[in-house]
Amino acid sequence: MPKFKLFAAKKGKQDQARNNQWVKLAREIYVQAKQGGPNPDANFALKTAIANARAVNMPMDNVDRAIKKAAGAGEGNVDYEEIYYEGYGPGGVAIMVKCLTENRNRTAADVRAIFNKRGGNMGESGCVAYMFDQKGVLSVSREEFERDEDTVMMEALEAGAEDVLVNEDSFEITTHPHEFELVKSALEQQGYSFDTAEIRWIPQNTVEASGENAEKLLKMMSAFEENDDVQDVFANFEISDDEMARIGQ
Known part of the structure; x- marks a missing residue:
């Protein structure tokens, strides 16, 4: 049976797209900081955006600059x-x-x-x-995470996830959008870290x-x-x- 690749991902993973990716992530950080405040400990959406940026090695200077700009410390405030x-x-x-x-x-x-x-x-x-359902998606690298499939499935479901998709190189944990923050926080307390954590539209x-x-x-x-x-x-x-x-x- 042939293997298939579903196009649902974003912000290119190729090296030549890195700078473009950082621009998009900085904009997301700016928007979340402006909407919910610059403190990631009190702003889950900002905390998640920063984690996604760090997962692709975006420099902290870029992150800090976006947050400071949203807080009014930089020039050229923009309403996105x-x-x-x-x-x-x-x-x-x-x-x-x-x-x-x-x-x-x-x-x-x-x-x-x-x-x-x-x-x-x-x-x-x-x-x-x-034709799509909105879901929270938490992606875990199998190479960097040593738990087996059964353990990940059990722990994710106990944390409130809806399902776990096992890919060749990752676990994709899906949640209801309203449960996304709760599930992510619960799994982080058990030692999970995520390559990406975001709300996506999944095709039916x-x-x-x-x-x-x-x-x-x-x-x-x-x-x-x-x-x-x-x-x-x-x-x-x-x-x-x-x-x-x-x-x-």
């Missing part, structure tokens, strides 16, 4: 707005694009252009959201992309990732390892 854009990719793939922007008109035009230039189209709000069903559609979709995902206003992209397609090899990914 969180917006979701929805649409369809080649083959009718459902796509949700999460943005943080200070200029709604610019971002809407950019997102629409990315859809249109790569065989898709942006739709109305709600056109694909019903997936479709296999291949051939020209797969190539266009990967180019579309790259274009979204390169846009500073785009924080996350969620889609309901998957691509087989064989197809990824054919494309050269």
